[in-house]
Amino acid sequence: MTRFILRRVGQALIVLLVMSFVIYSLIGLMPGDPIDVMIASNPGATPEVVAHLRAIYGLDQPIMLRYWYWLVAALQGDFGFSRTHSQPVLEVLGPALLQTCKLMFASFILSVLLAFALGVAAALKPGGIIDNIVSLFAFAGISVPVFWLALVMILVFAVQLHWFPASGISTVGDGGFNDYLRHLVMPVTTLALANTGHFTRFVRAAMIETLRMDHVRTARAKGAGEGRIVMIHALRNAMIPVVTVMALSFGSLFSGALITETMFAQPGMGKMIYDAILGNDFNLALTGLLFATLVTLLSNLVADLAYGWLDPRISL
Amino acid sequence: MIRAVALWLALLCGAVAAQPHKTLTIGVSSYPSTLQPAIDPDAIKFYILGFADRPVVAFDPDRKLVCLLCTEIPSIANGGAVMEGTGMAVTWHFKPGLTWGDGAPLGAADLAFTARVGRDPNSGFTNTQTWTRISRVDVVDPQTAVLHYTEPFYQFDELAELLPAHLEQPVFDAARNPGDYMQRSIYNREPTNPGLYNGPYRIANVQQGGQLVLERNEHWSGDRPYFDRIVIKAIANTAALQANLQSGDVDMVPGEGVGLTLDQVLVLQKQEPTRFAYAYKPNLAYTHIDLQLDNPILADIRVRRALLMAIDRRSMVDRLMGGRVPIANSFVNPQEPQYTGDVRTYQYDPAAARALLAEAGWKPGDDGVLRNAAGQRLSIVFSTSTGVRARELLQQVMQSQWRTIGVETIIKNEPPRTLFGETLKHRSFQGMAMFGWLSSVESSPRQTLSSGQIPTAANNWGGTNYTDFRNPKMDADIDAMERELEPAKRIPLWADMQRIYADELPVLPLFFGSEAHVWPTWLKGVVPTGHNQPTTLWAEHWHE
Numbered sequence: 001m002t003r004f005i006l007r008r009v010g011q012a013l014i015v016l017l018v019m020s021f022v023i024y025s026l027i028g029l030m031p032g033d034p035i036d037v038m039i040a041s042n043p044g045a046t047p048e049v050v051a052h053l054r055a056i057y058g059l060d061q062p063i064m065l066r067y068w069y070w071l072v073a074a075l076q077g078d079f080g081f082s083r084t085h086s087q088p089v090l091e092v093l094g095p096a097l098l099q100t101c102k103l104m105f106a107s108f109i110l111s112v113l114l115a116f117a118l119g120v121a122a123a124l125k126p127g128g129i130i131d132n133i134v135s136l137f138a139f140a141g142i143s144v145p146v147f148w149l150a151l152v153m154i155l156v157f158a159v160q161l162h163w164f165p166a167s168g169i170s171t172v173g174d175g176g177f178n179d180y181l182r183h184l185v186m187p188v189t190t191l192a193l194a195n196t197g198h199f200t201r202f203v204r205a206a207m208i209e210t211l212r213m214d215h216v217r218t219a220r221a222k223g224a225g226e227g228r229i230v231m232i233h234a235l236r237n238a239m240i241p242v243v244t245v246m247a248l249s250f251g252s253l254f255s256g257a258l259i260t261e262t263m264f265a266q267p268g269m270g271k272m273i274y275d276a277i278l279g280n281d282f283n284l285a286l287t288g289l290l291f292a293t294l295v296t297l298l299s300n301l302v303a304d305l306a307y308g309w310l311d312p313r314i315s316l
Numbered sequence: 317m318i319r320a321v322a323l324w325l326a327l328l329c330g331a332v333a334a335q336p337h338k339t340l341t342i343g344v345s346s347y348p349s350t351l352q353p354a355i356d357p358d359a360i361k362f363y364i365l366g367f368a369d370r371p372v373v374a375f376d377p378d379r380k381l382v383c384l385l386c387t388e389i390p391s392i393a394n395g396g397a398v399m400e401g402t403g404m405a406v407t408w409h410f411k412p413g414l415t416w417g418d419g420a421p422l423g424a425a426d427l428a429f430t431a432r433v434g435r436d437p438n439s440g441f442t443n444t445q446t447w448t449r450i451s452r453v454d455v456v457d458p459q460t461a462v463l464h465y466t467e468p469f470y471q472f473d474e475l476a477e478l479l480p481a482h483l484e485q486p487v488f489d490a491a492r493n494p495g496d497y498m499q500r501s502i503y504n505r506e507p508t509n510p511g512l513y514n515g516p517y518r519i520a521n522v523q524q525g526g527q528l529v530l531e532r533n534e535h536w537s538g539d540r541p542y543f544d545r546i547v548i549k550a551i552a553n554t555a556a557l558q559a560n561l562q563s564g565d566v567d568m569v570p571g572e573g574v575g576l577t578l579d580q581v582l583v584l585q586k587q588e589p590t591r592f593a594y595a596y597k598p599n600l601a602y603t604h605i606d607l608q609l610d611n612p613i614l615a616d617i618r619v620r621r622a623l624l625m626a627i628d629r630r631s632m633v634d635r636l637m638g639g640r641v642p643i644a645n646s647f648v649n650p651q652e653p654q655y656t657g658d659v660r661t662y663q664y665d666p667a668a669a670r671a672l673l674a675e676a677g678w679k680p681g682d683d684g685v686l687r688n689a690a691g692q693r694l695s696i697v698f699s700t701s702t703g704v705r706a707r708e709l710l711q712q713v714m715q716s717q718w719r720t721i722g723v724e725t726i727i728k729n730e731p732p733r734t735l736f737g738e739t740l741k742h743r744s745f746q747g748m749a750m751f752g753w754l755s756s757v758e759s760s761p762r763q764t765l766s767s768g769q770i771p772t773a774a775n776n777w778g779g780t781n782y783t784d785f786r787n788p789k790m791d792a793d794i795d796a797m798e799r800e801l802e803p804a805k806r807i808p809l810w811a812d813m814q815r816i817y818a819d820e821l822p823v824l825p826l827f828f829g830s831e832a833h834v835w836p837t838w839l840k841g842v843v844p845t846g847h848n849q850p851t852t853l854w855a856e857h858w859h860e
Binding site: 030048050051052056057058081083084085086087088092095096147150151154155158159162165166167168169172173262263264265266267271272275278279280 | 339341349350352355356437438495498499501503504505521523524525526527529545547549550551552553555556559560562563564565566733737778
């Protein structure tokens, strides 16, 4: 097991190194540079000022050299300075990461719980009324664009009903736990609903397949109760493919969070990475994207470890 | 009993309704990259700083230059500005008793320090136009400083925000490498330090990328502001921003390029005509079409004029912009004192446009598109930046109007990054490029119209004269205007520049902008400026 983990960590480091090079190069290929973005629509900036600014930001150097400088500094724990936030990258990343983690974990747990409940309920009687309702809900969740869902949530629960605040993470002057939770309800629900559809379809499919397996039939023949069959004999086996899908989608929650964070004005990682790319903030975009890569790699490692726990026959 | 309860409830509701608003929450669509006043010229930054950090002078809503930190605007007439050798000396007197938010005195030393940083090319200042012309600053006394200019400069009487020397000077002195100061500036490291601000409010809390909270600056010596607290909430998606306004999560959304778009506000006003107060103010945003003068088709002045005559700008303004924006005849806004109406104008006249094209040798082909003697189609690539819905709509209307006179336009839009960072910057656009910019009061057209500002490899693609416009008279007028210190004597030079622009049409002028403000009906005292100085510079007069 230790050897497996070490091997995977080694692989992850190589992937991160390759990704850092690819991401840096891709951002470098984008038209314009940070100074173009900075002085866009400012007809007063003289060529001399522009040239000086380029030199100050190190943009007069070839991109490979800039990447090398970044890499050497990053290995020493210095991820550079964010141009769009005027702060060191790690100082920008910290609060944004915390905010996104809260949003991601809360929505992930909610969507997993909902998906298991709905998926199992649907799988018990495929084609039945519950299955049809769950399928409708799942397809709606998959089909509805997140930004539209977020806007509808705001219009219904904030504009019409005034139940929840439309944006932000806390009320100025309040900042209590309840206030904080009230601000989290709509973004978490939006993100969770968007993911629940996918997860539910996978849980349903895996459960239907497992419930038809020989060992389940045997358990039924032995007189085991339906609850025990579902929870002990079927669900654990059905979880193996589902865990893979969920682990892979964990990293993509960052991109889902982008829309949710933008619509609900939550200053998190998704929006930060998006703004950094648009603002040509190399250091911040690169570090943020590498972090998203790392989360995906780690969640896959966790999924691999979970296989061993779910099915002892799987050797790591 | 029921009547008593009802009365009590009515009284309670009445009490709630009458409760004063002590916090004003403002929704905006962007967040500033820094609060350092001289780095990154960002509309949202200056909107926020208007509450907290006052410039020395500002144009008021009547476009009159007024002192905010000084006692009198220096001029030749009052002796505040005098010629010396080939340059000039300008004396500034600061109001007595001014302090920064930590109680430290504000005055001549801060001006001298700001000039020192502004003159240093490694400081990262984006607008060095004023500072690089200054050779020396003499601090006469704590309230008086003399700026010595190397040459006469028409904007000698404009001074922006100062840096607090008592906080920033040690940081600047410690900077070793280019860009160090920018990274270490207290504005970036500790933006809630009260000593950075001199306005009626100070930044009290920063939630990076999300919101800023401003509270009263107790060291402010001007009128005490009405609101205890101002909250600026950044909501990037304008549909969500509008929903926040409707839900009451934000009280107001300002215009000034930081809030809702004009078309959004027009729709909102139709939906909720009485719930909010609406204000529309023409501003200095200028939407135009740059023409690639290297393109042989567009090099012919008759084609350029025909193109403008074939656009029905009045209908576009009335139908798409609620009639709220002025049509442009040149690059100078009708609200500007240097504006002249005495220029060639181009009324919508498709028949005259067709005749002009015929005179230029363009005859209708079988498919209705004009062709010249060589059989070349009158086909022009037309670009704008993607994502600006209103502009893309305008583009389609213009395409169909040009089609009626036999001009084919091929729409080739690009993301803003590509259009501004690559296509315009390297002048690789083939035909027409529509975009807008926000200029300032009596802003010199040097960067956009001077032949020295054509982007080339030699000047490292600097300058924004994208059209390749070269006119010796225009160059001479710009030089003369920038050196002329008497406003009245600048007027004829401005008029001449506008006439050349309208005659030569290197650019098709379309419209000026209009900012759309949405306020709660209880908010009073906000006066839109219609220029680059934000309304927040007079926030101490806002009240309920």
